[in-house]
Amino acid sequence: MRKLMSFKFINGLAASALMASVFACFPVSAAPGDVENGEKIYMKRCVWCHGEEGEGDGPAGDLLVPPPRDFTSGLYKIKTSPFDEDFPNDADIFRMISDGMPGTDMPAWKDILKDEQDRWDLVAYLKAFAELEEEPGKIVDYGTQIATSEESIAKGKEIFHEGDRCSECHGQDGKGDGIKKLKGDSGARTWPRNLTKPWTFRGSNDPRDIFTRISVGIPGTQMPSFANPKSKTMLSIEDRWHVANYVQSLAKTDKVVRAENTVVKANRIEGDVPSDPNDPIWDTAELTTFMTVPQIFEKDRVFKYSNDTITVSAFYNETELAMLLEWDDRTKSIPGDPNIDKIADEEPFEDMISVQLPVKIPEGTQKPYFINGDASNPVNLLSWRSGTVDSKESANAANAMGSENIKERDAASIGLSANSSYKNGTWRVVMKRPLVTSDIENDLQLVEGRFIPIAFANWDGSNSEVGSKHTRTTWYWLLLKPADSARPYIFALIVAGIIFCGLAWWARSAGHEQDQA
Amino acid sequence: MKIPRLLQAVLVLVGVYGGFVLVFDVILEQVIPSSLLNMYMFFVAAGTYMVFTFNEESTEQIVAPIKALVEDPSRKKIRNVVFVVLPLFFGLFTYQQMKPSFEAPLELRTIHPAPPAAVKVFGKRYNLLTLVNPYRKFEKEDPEKFDELVNEGGAVYIKNCQYCHGDKLDGKGPYAQGLNPVPLNFQDVGTIAQLQEAYLFWRISTGGPGLPKEATPWLSAMPVWEDFLTEDEIWKVILFLYDYTGYSPRSWEHE
Numbered sequence A: 001m002r003k004l005m006s007f008k009f010i011n012g013l014a015a016s017a018l019m020a021s022v023f024a025c026f027p028v029s030a031a032p033g034d035v036e037n038g039e040k041i042y043m044k045r046c047v048w049c050h051g052e053e054g055e056g057d058g059p060a061g062d063l064l065v066p067p068p069r070d071f072t073s074g075l076y077k078i079k080t081s082p083f084d085e086d087f088p089n090d091a092d093i094f095r096m097i098s099d100g101m102p103g104t105d106m107p108a109w110k111d112i113l114k115d116e117q118d119r120w121d122l123v124a125y126l127k128a129f130a131e132l133e134e135e136p137g138k139i140v141d142y143g144t145q146i147a148t149s150e151e152s153i154a155k156g157k158e159i160f161h162e163g164d165r166c167s168e169c170h171g172q173d174g175k176g177d178g179i180k181k182l183k184g185d186s187g188a189r190t191w192p193r194n195l196t197k198p199w200t201f202r203g204s205n206d207p208r209d210i211f212t213r214i215s216v217g218i219p220g221t222q223m224p225s226f227a228n229p230k231s232k233t234m235l236s237i238e239d240r241w242h243v244a245n246y247v248q249s250l251a252k253t254d255k256v257v258r259a260e261n262t263v264v265k266a267n268r269i270e271g272d273v274p275s276d277p278n279d280p281i282w283d284t285a286e287l288t289t290f291m292t293v294p295q296i297f298e299k300d301r302v303f304k305y306s307n308d309t310i311t312v313s314a315f316y317n318e319t320e321l322a323m324l325l326e327w328d329d330r331t332k333s334i335p336g337d338p339n340i341d342k343i344a345d346e347e348p349f350e351d352m353i354s355v356q357l358p359v360k361i362p363e364g365t366q367k368p369y370f371i372n373g374d375a376s377n378p379v380n381l382l383s384w385r386s387g388t389v390d391s392k393e394s395a396n397a398a399n400a401m402g403s404e405n406i407k408e409r410d411a412a413s414i415g416l417s418a419n420s421s422y423k424n425g426t427w428r429v430v431m432k433r434p435l436v437t438s439d440i441e442n443d444l445q446l447v448e449g450r451f452i453p454i455a456f457a458n459w460d461g462s463n464s465e466v467g468s469k470h471t472r473t474t475w476y477w478l479l480l481k482p483a484d485s486a487r488p489y490i491f492a493l494i495v496a497g498i499i500f501c502g503l504a505w506w507a508r509s510a511g512h513e514q515d516q517a
Numbered sequence B: 001m002k003i004p005r006l007l008q009a010v011l012v013l014v015g016v017y018g019g020f021v022l023v024f025d026v027i028l029e030q031v032i033p034s035s036l037l038n039m040y041m042f043f044v045a046a047g048t049y050m051v052f053t054f055n056e057e058s059t060e061q062i063v064a065p066i067k068a069l070v071e072d073p074s075r076k077k078i079r080n081v082v083f084v085v086l087p088l089f090f091g092l093f094t095y096q097q098m099k100p101s102f103e104a105p106l107e108l109r110t111i112h113p114a115p116p117a118a119v120k121v122f123g124k125r126y127n128l129l130t131l132v133n134p135y136r137k138f139e140k141e142d143p144e145k146f147d148e149l150v151n152e153g154g155a156v157y158i159k160n161c162q163y164c165h166g167d168k169l170d171g172k173g174p175y176a177q178g179l180n181p182v183p184l185n186f187q188d189v190g191t192i193a194q195l196q197e198a199y200l201f202w203r204i205s206t207g208g209p210g211l212p213k214e215a216t217p218w219l220s221a222m223p224v225w226e227d228f229l230t231e232d233e234i235w236k237v238i239l240f241l242y243d244y245t246g247y248s249p250r251s252w253e254h255e
Helices: A002-010 A016-025 A035-045 A090-099 A116-129 A150-164 A206-217 A237-250 A280-284 A337-345 A487-516 B005-027 B034-052 B055-073 B072-098 B143-162 B197-207 B231-245
Strands: A263-268 A288-291 A309-316 A320-328 A353-356 A377-384 A394-399 A406-409 A417-423 A425-433 A452-457 A477-479 B118-123 B124-127
Touching: A016 A406, A035 A116, A035 A417, A090 A116, A150 A237, A206 A237, A263 A288, A320 A353, A320 A394, A353 A394, A353 A425, A377 A452, A394 A417, A487 B055, A487 B072, B005 B034, B005 B072, B034 B055, B055 B072, B124 B197, B143 B231
Parallel strands: A263 A309, A263 A477
Antiparallel strands: A288 A309, A309 A320, A320 A425, A353 A377, A353 A452, A377 A394, A394 A406, A417 A425, A452 A477, B118 B124
8 A cells, every 4th residue: 555655645646537547556355266257258258259268269269459468478468567567457357358459349247247346256267267376466567647739759769660669560650650560479460559559548548557568568469678687678667658748748649530620521622632642731631530341241341351440621612622531550561562562461452442332322311332332223333443553543433233243434535543651551542533524424423512422442452452351431521622611691681680670670760659649 | 485487487397307417418428318307398388387377476476576577677686697698608509509519429229129029049939928948948857957057058159248248247357358249248137137038039049130229230230140059058058148147037927
């Protein structure tokens, strides 16, 4: 308890959320778990993924990315015991059960296993798989936390890049695109974390959590400890706080999925719409980010996916619409390129992005089926492919009436074009199309001010994604925002005028009546 | 102190509106479509008007202050203020109404549409009124066998359904956030606890595309499970859904 108090003192100014995690590190109330009760809960809740023997081989075991933990090893990725302790503290296991692991299939169980003791019993049962007894009982030395500041972030950035310390795996922009093949202890392929996506941080992106990962490493992966004095890349406590602050700052991005953002808003501009994905005008666009999920709805399904969001913005003028499609992809998949062969597990396909639009803007609520339309409601599919060493990137068009009925079309005759750029783990593709085309029967005619259904699909070629194996969205909206018009102001003035005149007339006539009376 | 009748009427309207917003938007965190709220408020306003103008006397009490405001020379000051504020208010309202909205159109859909009388799947025709889970009887007859069937259903669930409906059957699987409409939460008392097993069989085997129009079959990401699972697997997974959540399916029989 005294230790806890001193901790509180050091962190006297810390936020209450942080205090909660401090308490979690010192489970004063950790009663010894009842293994038998733990087993009962395990067999109902956990066995499906982690398996009867705790080897991570439940029925779903080989479908999940990352794979479920094998408890028989006793190794846990997210732990607070120092790097030279193989095993976690009980509170670490307790925390994973309670809060789950974001970005994985492991949910937070505290809302179902409401009784804390149940979760402690589970901890005891899980430890039994690896015959773990005493916990290390030590935690990482946090020193004095350095609060985040511009200065600290700048220092952290320098350390991050110094000698490619972190950027070697996490990439120049932190997008996890360092070209290195990594493996976890289960033998499965692992990828360095994309540090700009905080919702995928297994143990939260609170600087204290990031500090812990940097200090302890991530057991069972190639993420090393930077507190190990034997390592050339070792960092002082202070430096680790700077790096933690820098990493947290990377996560402050405007490309976050928000449930209320369902509309791609294209702003009207004068002059040409941009065709260059790096045109500075894109910095002024309104961004909308959508989550893409693996295609598990129709045959052939895909479960192991890599890309998970797409950010869209758009501009239009009198004749054309330009959309910027932006997504993080650790690999630039150009089949035939030796660089991609080095990192891809299997023969890579081209990277690809596709925009789906209905051929006719729906008059009522009915839309085409969200995957490639249906027999009575066809869709336009506008896509871009990254190209191979032998062929350049390309814009492609197709019309679909269901996944079994997709007809390729000539993109040039529609006037579709696409230009891309790939930098530090991010694709940016500009797709351009005329607002109206000559083929009214087969092409969507884009109209200002109407809500037009739109959906997206994404293929990571180096993840063996091709055909129906890809990630996608359901229907969202595209809106060509009308330029400001004076009509609302004029009507408002007219209404106000009429009401004023009416009132004045009433008052006047009332006055007359009184005079007469 | 007696509150003037006119003020009473206004307070009723404001109170109902505020209460509605407080209960639904703030407490329940359910955003209520403004069209629905407007319609509701229209009826409340009509009702209030009827109550407050029930007889001549009460009508007089309502109308008098308004008349006085316009006609009574001693209220000139207030009148001038009202004459400026009212037109401004309606002008602003008109502007708000006419200004183009960039909010997504609302899509109303029926979550539990009425099932058809019969469904054709697996090359057979099933009468949903008489269809029962062939494994349900083992719950009483052979509990050990029943547990085994539930376990097999669990394996089907975890390999196919958890991505959207979640490990905890709470509709919050890892892909749930990317889907609209959101996956159903089986832990909620308003879902499987209110349905018969035959209904679930229909929903699972024909999936999103098998929904009637009022339930927007083009939006639902629920796969057509007839394409992936056997009839047996579907009945077992239904056993699992009820067993895991602790609910009992509805049935025609009286319990």
